[in-house]
Amino acid sequence: MLKIVNIRLFASYKYYFCGTNSKWMHAKGLVIIPTYNEIENVEAIVEAVFGLKETFDVLIVDDNSPDGTAQKVVEMQDRFSGRLHLLLRKEKQGLGKAYISGFKWALERDYEYLFEMDADFSHDPNDLERLYRTCKKPGVDIAIGSRYVQGVNVVNWPLNRVLLSYGASFYVKLITGMRIHDPTAGFICYSRKVIEGIDLDDIQFVGYAFQIEMKFRAYTRGFKLVEVPIIFKDRELGQSKMSGAIIHEAVLGVLSMKWKSLFNKKDKSYEQNSYQECQHRK
Ligand SMILES: Nc1nc2c(ncn2[C@@H]2O[C@H](COP(=O)(O)OP(=O)(O)OP(=O)(O)O)[C@@H](O)[C@H]2O)c(=O)[nH]1
Ligand SMILES: [Mg+2]
Numbered sequence: 001m002l003k004i005v006n007i008r009l010f011a012s013y014k015y016y017f018c019g020t021n022s023k024w025m026h027a028k029g030l031v032i033i034p035t036y037n038e039i040e041n042v043e044a045i046v047e048a049v050f051g052l053k054e055t056f057d058v059l060i061v062d063d064n065s066p067d068g069t070a071q072k073v074v075e076m077q078d079r080f081s082g083r084l085h086l087l088l089r090k091e092k093q094g095l096g097k098a099y100i101s102g103f104k105w106a107l108e109r110d111y112e113y114l115f116e117m118d119a120d121f122s123h124d125p126n127d128l129e130r131l132y133r134t135c136k137k138p139g140v141d142i143a144i145g146s147r148y149v150q151g152v153n154v155v156n157w158p159l160n161r162v163l164l165s166y167g168a169s170f171y172v173k174l175i176t177g178m179r180i181h182d183p184t185a186g187f188i189c190y191s192r193k194v195i196e197g198i199d200l201d202d203i204q205f206v207g208y209a210f211q212i213e214m215k216f217r218a219y220t221r222g223f224k225l226v227e228v229p230i231i232f233k234d235r236e237l238g239q240s241k242m243s244g245a246i247i248h249e250a251v252l253g254v255l256s257m258k259w260k261s262l263f264n265k266k267d268k269s270y271e272q273n274s275y276q277e278c279q280h281r282k
Helices: 002-017 042-050 069-077 095-107 125-135 159-176 192-197 208-220 244-263
Strands: 029-035 056-062 084-088 113-116 142-146 188-191 225-229
Touching (some): 042 056, 056 069, 056 095, 113 125, 125 142, 142 208, 159 244
Parallel strands (some): 029 056, 029 113, 142 225
16 A cells, blocks of 8 residues: 555656656766657657667657647656656757757756757657667767767758758858857767856857857867768658758857857867768668
């Protein structure tokens, strides 16, 4: 009888605190997945991560999706006791803000590796293990799932999206000097010290530019970035949140970011510390 009561208490505790405080047992790696209206994808993406051989915890950061994504996560929490967490935010504020709150959540706990991954299966959850292995290598601080290491590894994107993304990468490399093939990539493993070393409250951007800014901040602080080739697929279910405002932010944002870094000694580029490495898919 006592046992049943305990289980019920635990379940309701998880509901109110969204499963965020289980301290007794967790993985070294946390996969942070921002969601906005991902009801069609959320269950499958969570199951895919928990189906991997490597053990990762998952944090869904949901911006109060009207389609009930967060409720779906709460329903699943009993199946993945203590490993599936939900950070529920009041309103849609963009992917960048969602990641920043996810990073802060993770830093309050003792995760050593923090992953960024989309909910829409554009990023193959099976690649998490390759990113993890690369990020754990001595001297590596960030492993980036990169679409453009070996040509263009993008499946089912319309030509205009491929050109936009590839063009953006070229533009970012030119302006920032970062020697990375895919600076807008959003499938990443950060070692904890990188996130600790970046002033998260000072991050300016929310869309594509957020991904560029995070890499640029890490790069200028001398962290080592390594690219791991991945194949990126267009989403099959749900709606894209890409917008003209996100593109606008990226184009002007990169210029202003570089301009500011010229006057900020702390942000001076240490290009000799940054390198990339191409790994072949297994
Ligand atoms: N929490 C939160 N998540 C978001 C927000 N905008 C996008 N996302 C999530 O971020 C991930 C990437 O968003 P997408 O809509 O796929 O945007 P994208 O990958 O840049 O573009 P497409 O793949 O073309 O749709 C998905 O998991 C989205 O649900 C937001 O404002 N808040
Ligand atoms: Mg997407």
